[in-house]
Amino acid sequence: MRRTSRLFFPLLLVFLMLQVSCFSRKDRQAETDATEPTQTVFSGTEKGPAAKPAQPTEKQITSIPKVNLFLEVSGGMVGFMPKGGAGSDATNFQKKVAGLLTEVNYSKAIQSKDFYFIREKNGTSQLQKSTYPEVLKTVSAGIQNPALGTELPEMLEQILKESGKSKAVSVIISDFVYGPADKSKFNIIPQLIRGALNEAQDKNLVVSVFGDQSNFTGSFHPAVKQPVAKRQLTNVKMPYYVWVIGPQEEVILFNQKVFKNHPQQQAHFGFNYSEPAYVALTKLKPSGNVYCSERKPTEGCKSVTIGPQKDTPVEFEVGVNLNAFPEPIQNAEFLKKNLELNGKGFSGTIISVKKADAKDPAQEKYSHLIRVRITQVTAKSGQLTFTLPEKPADWVNQWTTQNDNNPAAQPGKTFRLNEVLAGVQSLYSEQRNVFSFSLNFIKNAND
Structure with a gap:
């Protein structure tokens, strides 16, 4: 009996260890499957079958736990929201903001939401909790008892603190005109904005800014x-803005699923984008001595053999899928102007960027075609690196004025908007690229 026991216990121990080992492997596999990130679509529409995505930086989500929407109701906002009536047309502000309010209230992508007025009390900004019907009525019927102007840095700081209590995404609607009572603050606008948004940096929040314009009638x-x-304006085009602040994946979902009718003027700060899917399309109207270095690439051609001659440069197309990026970044003219081709051991340039043809099987996985011209190769091998650096949006400077005293003379501009957004940008001080990817190249041995 004792001898049997001596054999039994070691066997039992081995059996249990095998069970634990199997359980651990399965458990780790389940954990890997559960946490593997999936592609996040920021804006744009897929064309044809989706290309195999690069490893994204954010996990895809299907709903936003909480959204707080804030509407400024100072005297400077009255002109956007005149009292409506059967014989009057709603302003663009009233139409667009009413639509956004409705989406926030009813969208299935938002689990919980709260609405606030941004007011003023004793010279300081004050948030007044409200309801969807009350805020909607204010937008359509006008502001009752408008508040004095609010200090922009203070307003932003209070909003972030309020939303931080419930980890909510903040949606802020305002003209974002910053005219501090203390005139010395005019010299440090970026620093004041950066300080007000410090909590956003501490919590790894991102910021999306959307700019729109509306006819404005009232006191400015x-x-x-x-x-x-103060000036009395009548039907003058004036800018207003919607800021969205929160975790990247939640802001992306809000911009895509809730704020579907957003304007084209956008600026995005603090986002980390995935490397886009890309491939060399060497059989799509090539010119000169160029072909794929790999005989049967499993994930598309990522290495090209090139042999430019003195009078015969090499040209070929690179397909890239930018459908997961904000709409302005997908603009072909913007890409042609800002996309860079870098690397050592070659001389070359980007000669065109255009939308891909979704009906062409060779192009259907990609949103854009980048045509490259290589005029000289001095190295046996190297990399062609395509980089889109992060730069201020062109429209920001176009909408900026240093003197807003007479808007009728220069409509559609905001006082020192570029400095306000420079303060936002300074939260994310490190120089970032929107994206960067590389193709390997090999010099043709016969050249």
Whole structure:
């Protein structure tokens, strides 16, 4: 009996160890499957079958736990929201903002939401909790008892603190005119904005800014008070903005699924994008001595053999899928202007960027075609690196004025908008690239 026991216990121990080992492997596999990130689509529409995505930086989500929407109701906002009636047309602000309010209230992509007015009390910004019907009524019927102007940095700081209590995405609707009572603050606008948004940096939040314009009728309070401190405007185009602040994956979902009718003027800060899917399309109208170095590439051609001659440069197309990027980044003219080709051991340039043809089987997995011209190769091998650096959006400077005292003379501009957004950008001080990818090249041995 004792001898049998001596044999039994070691066997039992081995059996249990095998069970634990099997369980651990399965458990680790399940954990890997559960946490493997999937592609996040920011904006744009897929054309044809989706290309195999590169490893994304954010996990895809299907809903936003909480959204707080804030509407500024100072005297400077009255002109966007005139009292409506059967014989009057709603302003663009009233139409667009009413639509956004409705989407926030009813969208299945949002689990919980709260609405606030941004007011003023004793010279300081104050948030007043409200309801969807009340905020919607204010947008359509006008502001009752408008507040004094709110200090922009203070307003942003209070909003982030309020949303931080419930980890909510903040949606802020305002003209974002910053005219501090203390005129010395005009010299440090970026620093004040950066300080107000410090909590966003601490919590790894991102910021999306959308700019729109609307006819404005009412009293306008410029930041520059000379020669007059207030002007009466009638049907003048004035900018207003929607800021969305929160975790990247939640802001992406909000911009895509909730704020579906967003304007084209956009600026995005703090985002980390995935490397786009890309491939060398060496059989699509090539020119000169160029072919894929790999005989049967399993994931598309990522290495090209090139042999430019003195009078015969090499040209070929690179397919790239940018459908997961914001709409402005997908603009072909923007890409042609800003996309860079870098590397050592060759001389070359990007000669065109255009939308891919979704009906062509060779192009259907890609949103854009980048045509490259290589005029000289001096190295046996190397890399062609395509980089889109992060730069300020062109429209920001176009919408900026240093003197907003007479908007009728220069409509559609905001006082020092570029400095306000420079303050946002300074939260993310490190120089980032929107994306970067590389193709290997090999010099043709016969050349």
